[in-house]
Each structure stands twice: as C-alpha cells, then as structure tokens.
Amino acid sequence: MIEHPIIAAIALVMIFEGLLPFIAPKVWKNMLLQLAQMEDIHLRIFGATMMVAGAITFKYIQS
Structure with a gap:
C-alpha cells in the first residue's frame, strides 16, 4: 500500500x-519553442484548464 499518496502522485507526474523528452526530444524542443511564442493569456487559460481538469479528476477518484 502507498504510505504517502502525494509523493506517489508527484512521482507519476515526473514519469509522465x-x-x-525521452521518446521524442526533437518534438519536445519544438513544442517548447511554440510555447515560448504563445501569449501569456493563452498559457494562463491552458494552465487553468489543466488545474480544473485535475481537480475534477481528483474529486472523481476520491468518491
């Protein structure tokens, strides 16, 4: 059994x-270059969307 689920979750994030970058480093570099050229507002919207999706998923698996 997992003693510290938060540490396990962080470890899974690190793996994903x-x-x-391990499988396709060139694709990863191109993606980072595209992200660097995006407007801040678009990055904020993406980040907020990911946080909400993560919170909903977390709530779903807790019930």
Missing part, C-alpha cells in the same frame, strides 16, 4: 513529464 519525462516520457516525451
């Missing part, structure tokens, strides 16, 4: 975040 590392997949693309």
Whole structure:
C-alpha cells in the first residue's frame, strides 16, 4: 500500500513529464519553442484548464 499518496502522485507526474523528452526530444524542443511564442493569456487559460481538469479528476477518484 502507498504510505504517502502525494509523493506517489508527484512521482507519476515526473514519469509522465519525462516520457516525451525521452521518446521524442526533437518534438519536445519544438513544442517548447511554440510555447515560448504563445501569449501569456493563452498559457494562463491552458494552465487553468489543466488545474480544473485535475481537480475534477481528483474529486472523481476520491468518491
């Protein structure tokens, strides 16, 4: 059983975040270049959307 679920969640995020640079580094670099050229408001909207989706998912798996 997992003693510290928050640490497990952070570890899973690290695994998922590392997949693309490991599998396709050129694609990852191009994506970062595109992100750097985006307007701040679009990045904020994306970030807010991801946080809401994560919160809904977290709430769903807790019930």
